[in-house]
Amino acid sequence: MIGVILILLMIIAAAIVCVAVLALPARAPESRNCITPDNFTGFLCDDRRTCLLPSQVCNSAMDCGNGEDEATSMCSNLPNNLPGYLIFRCGNPQFWIYSNLKCNNINNCGDCSDETQPLASCPPCPDNWWPCTPVLYQYCNCIPKSLCRNGVQDCVNWSDEYVCP
Ligand SMILES: [Ca+2]
Numbered sequence: 033m034i035g036v037i038l039i040l041l042m043i044i045a046a047a048i049v050c051v052a053v054l055a056l057p058a059r060a061p062e063s064r065n066c067i068t069p070d071n072f073t074g075f076l077c078d079d080r081r082t083c084l085l086p087s088q089v090c091n092s093a094m095d096c097g098n099g100e101d102e103a104t105s106m107c108s109n110l111p112n113n114l115p116g117y118l119i120f121r122c123g124n125p126q127f128w129i130y131s132n133l134k135c136n137n138i139n140n141c142g143d144c145s146d147e148t149q150p151l152a153s154c155p156p157c158p159d160n161w162w163p164c165t166p167v168l169y170q171y172c173n174c175i176p177k178s179l180c181r182n183g184v185q186d187c188v189n190w191s192d193e194y195v196c197p
């Protein structure tokens with residue numbers, strides 16, 4: 033008889049613990065810092081699993097389940113209320129970009145400060161890019177190899193037409 037009562041008490045205790053755990057509100061993670069599948073430092077959603085690219089934060093699209101990536105407290109007065117690791121300040125401090133656009137071989141700052149020293153120390157051009165000083169404002173140190181041998185000058189020194197394999 034005592035055994036049955038003990039088992040019942042244990043079941044009741046377990047039920048109370050379950051209810052208590054389930055009733056806890058989903059709390060925001062203490063740190064929003066996370067690593068995205070592409071190895072960028074990103075923004076952690078309340079589910080503590082989804083890691084957004086910096087450029088998905090305050091982009092007017094709800095990418096976290098509860099829209100916490102678009103919170104007014106963070107998205108007003110951009111970029112000042114964003115966590116610092118989500119942004120990169122360009123050479124001209126009036127301009128900023130999302131940190132995942134740094135070292136992507138595209139001139140997002142407009143002055144290439146996101147692709148060149150001293151503000152950005154980026155790895156050399158990837159395999160499918162050709163290193164040269166581009167004619168096009170869109171690029172900085174490399175051009176896509178698809179622009180090689182296309183009959184158009186894309187590098188200042190014409191290496192895209194005469195050297196690029
Ligand atoms: Ca978003």
Ligand SMILES: [Ca+2]
Nearest residue numbers: 133136138140
């Ligand atoms: Ca860039």
